[in-house]
Amino acid sequence: MYQKEMENAKEMLPQILKLLGDKSKFEILCLLKTQGKCNLEIAEKLQLTPATASHHMSMLLSNQMVTVEKKDGKVYYQLNQTTLREIVKCFVDIFLIF
Secondary structure: OHHHHHHHHHHHHHHHHHHHOOHHHHHHHHHOOOOOEEHHHHHHHOOOOHHHHHHHHHHHHHOOOEEEEEEOOEEEEEEOHHHHHHHHHHHHHHHOOO
16 A cells, blocks of 8 residues: 555655745745735735736645635635645655655
8 A cells, every 4th residue: 555655755745845935936835824805815825817827826726736716796815725735745745765
């Protein structure tokens, strides 16, 4: 079973690294560290157009890096802590020896 998990990690990690290699997506995740934000807040804070911010959020959402919560008629994006922990575990499993 460990071997299968390792294979999955090796397949997933390059895609995640490519996603995080995009400066805007990386900055969005950093921005969401403390609290959820709606698309317009993200766009304004990072000086992106709402359409560009929406595109980045779609990519992050499809890769399960963020979750969505609807509140007061707005969509708020939040970091997906579970996915981030899995990514860190992949790094540990692949690169560190214990």
